Amino acid sequence: MDLPFAENYKIKMVEPIYQSTRKQREKWIDEAHYNLFNLRSDQVFIDLLTDSGTGAMSDRQWGALMTGDESYAGSSSFHHLKDKVKEIFGFDYFLPVHQGRAAENVLFSVLVKEGQVVPGNSHFDTTKGHIEFRKAKAIDCTIDEAFDTNGGHPFKGNIDIEKLTNVLESHTKEQIPLIIVTLTCNSSGGQPVSMKNIKQIRAAADQYGIPVIFDSARFAENAWFIQNREEGYANKSIREIVAEMYQYADGMTMSSKKDGIVNIGGILAMRNENWYKQAMVFNIMYEGFNTYGGMAGRDMNALAVGLDEVTNGDYLENRIRQVHYLGNQLIDAGIPVQKPLGGHAVFVDAKSFLPRIPKEEYVAQTLAIELYLEAGVRGVEVGTLLADRDPETKQNRYPKLEFLRLAIPRRTYTNNHMDVVATGLMNIFERRNSIQSGFQIVEEAPIMRHFTVKLKQK
Known part of the structure; x- marks a missing residue:
């Protein structure tokens, strides 16, 4: 009989959590106005609000x-991290920032201007927010298969090349700062x-002279899926796959709180020296001096180790x-979820789960609140609330997908906790x-x- 799978780590420290009554x-x-973000921890x-900054660091990271160097300028910790970014991603120019949205803020301050468009695959909230704050427009070019939650397409994050090409052809080069x-x-x-x-995205970008930026928060998980689902990659290491992926990027933003397995930190890296020189100015304005950029030396050290761990060994399998x-x-x-299952979270199809709730009453938020009341589990809505209002019409945007996201912190909970959630x-x-x-809005930003x-019950 084959031995069962077991994690390749043991637990050294525990933190108590409180099981409350309904x-x-x-x-x-x-009291939290039905906003799960307003709850005290x-x-x-069981907190599945996000996998961002909520993971457990290793003994090597601790x-x-x-040994973090807290020098204001020229910290050795900065150089450790800079060398690791070069080693794994291949970028010569690197700026540390305090998290992913800070990397977006700095880069978009250089590249994105009013009236421009930024095509991509289902831009996340902060990405879209930073684009729209600059009075530009995010255009979703995700493949249609992504919106069929029961479909088995192995790469539902793909960009539809025909949709992308239509954007590239219908706008001038000056109107598209990046993909x-x-x-x-x-x-x-x-x-x-x-x-x-x-590779197809890179080819289209080269044809029209448009830069490609990778939002890299979960880059290693993406590499694992390539290794396990894409023909020709089963015998390649995660490091080799990552190196190949990033050959096709002109730059990257990263919230290191995900696949960096740290509590705070971010990365902005690029090949273009002119971008780098401009970004340094904004980094100093918004983040801090360019060799710490909103991160302590100790956190840069931990991130360098985290990047090493996430691209080596059995971590991703666990x-x-x-x-x-x-x-x-x-x-x-029989609970409807996005299939095939992704890498960092389980996404429950709230519209199929609660078909009686009108879309105007925030279906995924309603399900998230029900799960908290039922089991003390905090998930997060990825649906109409997150989609925000159209900046021109001020009307709600109703996305094709209404998800309750159950984001699993890294190395934090046991499978017994997963049993409670299920x-x-x-x-x-x-x-x-x-x-x-469901619910209606009382106050919103x-x-x-x-x-x-702030919400209230209908």
């Missing part, structure tokens, strides 16, 4: 913290982009197996037809409203 949770969510039993490719594509369900598609452990339980119970959703699924109304929105 009555307590009803009070807390009401000690009011949550050791690296202790952005999100690896993996969060908004479409944590779905990967194939190497074939990356990580993605746990996500799929939860997802497969839900599939077996059971909670199963209990709601059994009584789903009794849930017939003009952009990226989902972080601070």
Whole structure:
């Protein structure tokens, strides 16, 4: 008999979490105006709000913290990280920033101007927010298969080359500052982009003279899917696949709080020296001096180790197996999720789960609140609230997909915790037809409203 799979690490430290009563949770969510972001962390039993900055660092990373160089300028920790970025991604020019949205802010301050368009694959909230804040427009060119949650396309993060070409042909070169490719594509369900598609995007970009930028928050998970799903890559290492992927990029932004397995930090890297010189100015204005850029030396050290760990060994197998452990339980119970399962989260199809809730009443948010009340589990809405209002018409944008995202922190929870999440959703699924109304907005911000929105029950 073959031995069963087991994680290739052991637990050295534990943190207590509190299992509350439903009555307590009803009070807390009401006080939070039905916005899960407003809950205190000690009011949550299992926190799947995000996988960003919530993972557990390794002993090597904790050791690296202790040797961080906190010099204001020229820190050795900066050079350790710079060398690791060059080694893994191949970029000569690198700026540290405090997180991914900061990298977007700095880069887009250089490249994106009013009236321009930025094509890509299902831009995530901060990416779209930074584009629209500059009075430019994000154009989604994701393949149609991404919106069929039951379809088995292995790379639902792919960009439709015909859609992309239509954008490139219908606008001048000056109107398109960049093409952005999100690896993996969060908004479409944590779905990967194939190497074939990356090459096609590069070819189209070269034809029209447009730069390509990778949003690299989950670059290693994307490489794992290429290794496991794309012909010709099964015998290549993650490092080799990553190196090949980034040959086709002119630059990268990265929230290191995901595949860097750190609590804070980000990367902006590029090949173009002129971009770099302009970005340095904005980095100093917004982040800090260019050799720390919003990061402490200790965090740069931990990130350098994290990038090494995420691209070597069995880490990715452990990580993605746990996500799929939860997802497969839900599939077996008949709960609708985005298939095939992605890398960092399970995305529950809220419209199919709660068909009686009108789209105007925020279906995915309604399901997220139900799961919190049922089991003390905090997920996050990836749907109409996140889609925001159209900046011109001020009307709600209703995306094709309404997801409850259950983002799994790295090396943080056991499969017993996943069992609690699955059971909670199963209990709601059994009584789903009794849930017939959702929520309405009481107060919202003009952009990226989902972080601070206040709601009330219909």
